[in-house]
Amino acid sequence: xPMSQSLETVSVADAATNRLRxxxxxxxxxxxxxxxxTQVAAAYGIARPTARVVVQQLINEGMLVRPPGxxxxxxxxxxxxxxxxxxxxxxxxxxxxxxxxxxxxxLDRVARALEGFAGLQGSEDDWSRxxxxxxxxxxxxxxxxxxxxxxxxxxxxxxxIRLLIALLKEQYTGGDALYAEHKELYRSLGDETPLExxxxxxxxxxxxxxQFLAQHLSPSxx
Numbered sequence: 001x002p003m004s005q006s007l008e009t010v011s012v013a014d015a016a017t018n019r020l021r022x023x024x025x026x027x028x029x030x031x032x033x034x035x036x037x038t039q040v041a042a043a044y045g046i047a048r049p050t051a052r053v054v055v056q057q058l059i060n061e062g063m064l065v066r067p068p069g070x071x072x073x074x075x076x077x078x079x080x081x082x083x084x085x086x087x088x089x090x091x092x093x094x095x096x097x098x099x100x101x102x103x104x105x106x107l108d109r110v111a112r113a114l115e116g117f118a119g120l121q122g123s124e125d126d127w128s129r130x131x132x133x134x135x136x137x138x139x140x141x142x143x144x145x146x147x148x149x150x151x152x153x154x155x156x157x158x159x160x161i162r163l164l165i166a167l168l169k170e171q172y173t174g175g176d177a178l179y180a181e182h183k184e185l186y187r188s189l190g191d192e193t194p195l196e197x198x199x200x201x202x203x204x205x206x207x208x209x210x211q212f213l214a215q216h217l218s219p220s221x222x
Contacts, residue, residue, distance in 0.1 A: 013053045016044045020054055021159075024063055024074065026128035027166040031076035031217075035064060061159050077164060079214040085160055086210040090203065092154050093138060096145035097202055101195045105144050107186070113140035114186050117179035130178065131165040137182050141189070168216050181205060 020040065023029065041051035055072045058064040066072040077085075100107070116133030135158055142154045185205060188198045 012046055013050050013057070016040070016046055016050065016054045017057045019044060020058060021061075021063065022128070024058070025131060025162045025166050027131075027168075029074045031074055031167045033074045034070075035072045035074060037071070063159055063163055074167075075163065077160075077167070077213075077217055079217065082164065082210060082214045082217065085157055085164070086206055088153070088157055089138075089161075090206055092142060092150055093206065094199060094202060096142045096147070096150055097189065097198055098195065099145040099147065100141070100189055101198060103146075105146060107144055107190050110137065110140045110144055110186055110189065113137040114179075114182055117182065120179070128166070131162055134165065134178060134182075135161055137186075164213055168213065 020035075029035070035055060037048055037051045037055055040046070040054055041048045044051070044054075046054075055064060055066075059066055059072060063075055064072045065075050099105075113133070113136045116129070116136055120130050120133065139151075139154060139158065142150050185201065187193075188201060
């Protein structure tokens, strides 16, 4: 019998992991905040062994850390770690930009990602959507370059980028400026703007984000 649609089974542990991950991305926790297995179990109505699986999965993803002898905590970032993440971003994204300007692939997915900023003003309710739209735009650019390896490398740091943005929720001012900035980056990718100008603007965009993150991360979060 032909099957028109497959069914995905999500375990209790997977569902709870997704919920906790979304909460981290939404900025509901601060850097260094303790995440106890018992709290996770109580919050999601799951058994403590299942809660331990949830916490361990997010430790494996680099979003939580568990110092020896202590409960898990939300990961914090020092300026050196931010610089390293953005070093990798520059390598990946600038290569993707060069490929796009050289071979002119369709930018439809980038245009769709840009629409993710529509109507977002930076309110608390919009926060996780703003962070998601930001990362989705850059992922769409990388994906449009057509390199599976670039996509894989960018995907490997996506959670760290989302968590970095989430940890700075209180310092963020709104979505309008971000939309305008990303719209200009999109325009320059698709028109006749010289590659060197696009590279310059892309580097400035990433450097500005890196400086903002490094400036607002408190050393006391370590």
